[in-house]
Amino acid sequence: xxxxxxxFEVHTIIPIHIGGxxxxxxxxxxxxxxxxxxxxxxxxxxxxxGVSPIPGKLQSLLEIILEFISDLxxxxxxxxxxxxxxxxxxxxxxxxLACNLIGLVPGSYTITSQVVVTGAFxxxxxxxxxxxxxxxxxxxxxxxLVPPGVPKIMIPLMVPxxxxxxxxxxxxxxxxxxxxMTAGHTILAVLFGLAMTSPLWVSWMPFGFTIIIxxxxxxxxFIQAYIFTTLTCVYIGDVVKLH
Amino acid sequence: xxxxxxxxxxxQHPKLMSKNNGLRQGMQIAFRLGTELTVATIIGALxxxxxxRFFGTRPWGLAIGVIVxxxxxxxxxxxxxxLLDMEDDGDNNS
Numbered sequence: 001x002x003x004x005x006x007x008f009e010v011h012t013i014i015p016i017h018i019g020g021x022x023x024x025x026x027x028x029x030x031x032x033x034x035x036x037x038x039x040x041x042x043x044x045x046x047x048x049x050g051v052s053p054i055p056g057k058l059q060s061l062l063e064i065i066l067e068f069i070s071d072l073x074x075x076x077x078x079x080x081x082x083x084x085x086x087x088x089x090x091x092x093x094x095x096x097l098a099c100n101l102i103g104l105v106p107g108s109y110t111i112t113s114q115v116v117v118t119g120a121f122x123x124x125x126x127x128x129x130x131x132x133x134x135x136x137x138x139x140x141x142x143x144x145l146v147p148p149g150v151p152k153i154m155i156p157l158m159v160p161x162x163x164x165x166x167x168x169x170x171x172x173x174x175x176x177x178x179x180x181m182t183a184g185h186t187i188l189a190v191l192f193g194l195a196m197t198s199p200l201w202v203s204w205m206p207f208g209f210t211i212i213i214x215x216x217x218x219x220x221x222f223i224q225a226y227i228f229t230t231l232t233c234v235y236i237g238d239v240v241k242l243h
Numbered sequence: 244x245x246x247x248x249x250x251x252x253x254x255q256h257p258k259l260m261s262k263n264n265g266l267r268q269g270m271q272i273a274f275r276l277g278t279e280l281t282v283a284t285i286i287g288a289l290x291x292x293x294x295x296r297f298f299g300t301r302p303w304g305l306a307i308g309v310i311v312x313x314x315x316x317x318x319x320x321x322x323x324x325x326l327l328d329m330e331d332d333g334d335n336n337s
Contacts, residue, residue: 164315171285231275
């Protein structure tokens with residue numbers, strides 16, 4: 001019997017070594033490419049067919065998603081400022097969603113269950129918020145470390161607290177997505193292992209649970225992608241509005 | 244209040260995409276608030292520990308770091324909860 005963490009292992013498919021760098025193509029990279037291909041492909045398909053005023057099935061699905069994301073962005077970043085972030089936020093949402101859902105296909109790889117991937121997303125977003133903040137407010141951006149309405153005596157206490165809360169943001173963003181995906185898939189693997197090894201009069205129970213949890217995992221794939229994008233919007237909105 | 248069944252005027256929306264989705268909102272609270280507190284406390288502790296190693300003030304940096312991290316975590320949870328409250332109000336008004 002395989003270990004329940006077996007499906008998180010990375011296997012090299014095509015080894016590529018340039019200098020000291022390991023740029024090998026492994027199953028994680030392939031899963032990421034498939035996610036990218038699904039997201040980009042569906043949009044290319046709709047646009048190449050011609051965007052019609054009476055939308056077809058795929059077009060109306062994509063329009064609903066775009067509308068959903070733009071509502072989210074307008075709510076948290078603001079109508080004027082938010083417009084230029086919609087493409088980024090949409091890409092983020094759809095890519096994470098596609099990667100989460102691909103992971104549910106048996107035999108595939110859940111790319112978002114790697115803390116390297118989610119950490120890279122979160123670090124990228126964190127650096128992006130810093131760049132937006134400094135380019136928008138200049139040195140006044142440090143004002144984000146002093147919440148409004150704080151008495152002067154409290155400022156030396158509030159600044160370290162705010163710094164910690166600021167640093168905690170990208171890490172909680174990364175850990176949340178990674179931990180939820182890893183936990184869900186591990187539970188599925190454990191339950192399936194139980195179903196395979198136990199006698200038939202017991203095994204229906206864990207097998208039934210794998211079906212239920214698979215349904216839950218589909219919901220979690222959506223919710224985690226949604227939370228990740230919402231929080232990205234909140235963080236960008238905080239930096240743009242500066243309180 | 245808001246259940247699984249989408250409102251009649253938003254029948255074309257997939258369930259999880261509709262704005263008033265009770266499951267999505269509940270899950271969001273459950274998944275969000277838990278990590279905020281833990282991660283902030285851990286970050287505070289790590290920063291305190293790093294300061295300890297840097298300045299050689301062995302137990303104090305860690306002790307203060309945990310407290311500051313906990314405070315930051317509470318602040319983050321408070322902010323997240325306020326945000327959820329705001330979303331809820333927005334839904335009720337619309």
